[in-house]
Amino acid sequence: MTETPVHPALWPAPLASGAVDATVTVPGSKSVTNRGLVLAALAAEPGWLRRPLRSRDTLLMAEALRTLGVGIEECVGPDGSGEAWRVIPAGLHGPATVDVGNAGTVMRFLPPVAALADGPVRFDGDPRSYERPLGGVIEGLRALGARIDDDNRGALPMTVHGVGALEGGRVEIDASSSSQFVSALLLSAPRFNQGVEVRHVGSTLPSMPHIRMTVDMLRCVGAQVDEPETGGEPNVWRVSHSALLGRDLTVEPDLSNAQPFLAAALITGGTVVIPDWPVRTTQPGDQLRQIFTEMGGTCQLADRGLVFNGSGRIHGIDVDLSEVGELTPGIAAVAALADSPSTLRGVAHLRLHETDRLAALTKEINELGGDVTETEDGLHIRPRPLHGGVFHTYDDHRMATAGAIIGLAVDGVQIENVATTAKTLPDFPDMWSSMLAGSGS
Numbered sequence: 001m002t003e004t005p006v007h008p009a010l011w012p013a014p015l016a017s018g019a020v021d022a023t024v025t026v027p028g029s030k031s032v033t034n035r036g037l038v039l040a041a042l043a044a045e046p047g048w049l050r051r052p053l054r055s056r057d058t059l060l061m062a063e064a065l066r067t068l069g070v071g072i073e074e075c076v077g078p079d080g081s082g083e084a085w086r087v088i089p090a091g092l093h094g095p096a097t098v099d100v101g102n103a104g105t106v107m108r109f110l111p112p113v114a115a116l117a118d119g120p121v122r123f124d125g126d127p128r129s130y131e132r133p134l135g136g137v138i139e140g141l142r143a144l145g146a147r148i149d150d151d152n153r154g155a156l157p158m159t160v161h162g163v164g165a166l167e168g169g170r171v172e173i174d175a176s177s178s179s180q181f182v183s184a185l186l187l188s189a190p191r192f193n194q195g196v197e198v199r200h201v202g203s204t205l206p207s208m209p210h211i212r213m214t215v216d217m218l219r220c221v222g223a224q225v226d227e228p229e230t231g232g233e234p235n236v237w238r239v240s241h242s243a244l245l246g247r248d249l250t251v252e253p254d255l256s257n258a259q260p261f262l263a264a265a266l267i268t269g270g271t272v273v274i275p276d277w278p279v280r281t282t283q284p285g286d287q288l289r290q291i292f293t294e295m296g297g298t299c300q301l302a303d304r305g306l307v308f309n310g311s312g313r314i315h316g317i318d319v320d321l322s323e324v325g326e327l328t329p330g331i332a333a334v335a336a337l338a339d340s341p342s343t344l345r346g347v348a349h350l351r352l353h354e355t356d357r358l359a360a361l362t363k364e365i366n367e368l369g370g371d372v373t374e375t376e377d378g379l380h381i382r383p384r385p386l387h388g389g390v391f392h393t394y395d396d397h398r399m400a401t402a403g404a405i406i407g408l409a410v411d412g413v414q415i416e417n418v419a420t421t422a423k424t425l426p427d428f429p430d431m432w433s434s435m436l437a438g439s440g441s
């Protein structure tokens with residue numbers, strides 16, 4: 001397997017010299033791109049994915065699907081504009097080896113696809129991928145008829161022994177450690193002989209907007225889905241067996257990756273415009289409009305995009321982030337600079353994200369002079385004057401952007417391995433500099 005890229009260099013996080021005033025064009029959503037790729041690969045006809053995110057997580061997904069036999073061509077759309085991927089479905093073949101890196105979407109969404117391949121598919125990835133939960137996918141697939149060798153018992157590395165088809169049917173899983181277990185089983189379900197009925201039996205279920213995104217995107221390609229929010233049974237999703245359409249999908253900007261730029265407006269009392277902010281979306285990042293307003297900003301959706309203004313004041317917040325866990329590092333960074341304490345709740349599962357995000361945020365903010373304590377399911381943050389120092393990132397893109405947010409207001413913050421932002425936002429350092437120069441990107 002490929003080694004995790006090592007970039008030991010320290011990146012001096014730029015200090016803001018005044019209020020930012022920039023327009024920042026944010027690349028496509030990781031979650032939409034990787035769902036779009038899987039659904040297009042499973043369709044009965046070719047499709048287009050326009051403005052896909054090109055980052056480590058999405059390139060790993062594209063490469064894995066190519067390895068299984070799917071055609072993914074780089075091209076310009078029929079209207080002559082914009083980069084796109086043309087996805088040409090084909091028979092799924094093993095033997096194959098999939099490198100998941102540390103991408104939750106790849107390690108969870110692809111094993112069900114591999115169960116449809118006609119040979120063994122080996123899954124491996126970064127060391128951290130061995131520690132991230134996968135049991136719900138493995139046990140779920142076994143119950144639906146798949147044979148899986150998981151040497152590491154419920155985690156990577158593992159081999160899915162595809163036989164060209166999967167029976168499907170009813171399955172109970174505990175998805176309290178990751179919503180991606182549910183999304184994974186639903187995304188491939190139209191291709192299971194009996195479709196699927198997934199019943200979540202755990203105590204909590206994080207990241208509901210991401211499950212809504214899965215349901216929405218399935219319906220967009222013609223799948224029939226019954227789900228709790230449109231009158232179905234609580235915690236039960238059903239997807240019927242059916243052929244999927246090849247669609248022409250334009251990927252929305254990644255609203256979670258818009259977070260550091262919105263935070264910059266909030267912290268500096270400036271203005272940041274994010275073009276193409278969708279009016280209607282299932283992305284959890286849309287909740288930033290409300291969260292960052294509560295923390296002191298104002299925003300409006302205009303023709304030129306989301307216009308977000310800081311007021312010069314940053315307020316603490318008491319908030320349940322269980323639906324939007326991936327926003328936690330950025331919110332914690334802003335909260336560390338606020339005028340009152342914050343309590344971030346509902347995110348115990350972040351201990352099993354790219355790194356243990358609750359421990360990492362606590363340690364790194366406290367090493368800059370902060371006062372953060374971990375709670376059972378989140379963080380308590382009491383703002384204190386911070387000082388410069390090295391902000392370690394633990395191969396976590398959102399730790400790097402969280403450090404950059406703090407660095408706007410605190411002189412001398414140095415981000416270790418800022419290149420880890422390549423997981424979802426490879427151009428982050430340049431975009432950050434352009435924003436601060438006022439030109440945007």
Ligand SMILES: O=C(O)C1=C[C@@H](OP(=O)(O)O)[C@@H](O)[C@H](O)C1
Binds near residue numbers: 030032104180183206
């Ligand atoms: O399905 C998705 O695209 C995602 C679901 C969430 O995962 P968890 O439910 O594991 O938090 C989220 O944190 C991750 O960044 C992307």
Ligand SMILES: C=C(OP(=O)(O)O)C(=O)O
Binds near residue numbers: 103354398
């Ligand atoms: C949790 C995240 O990613 P993954 O898809 O690897 O779970 C994230 O991007 O914040």
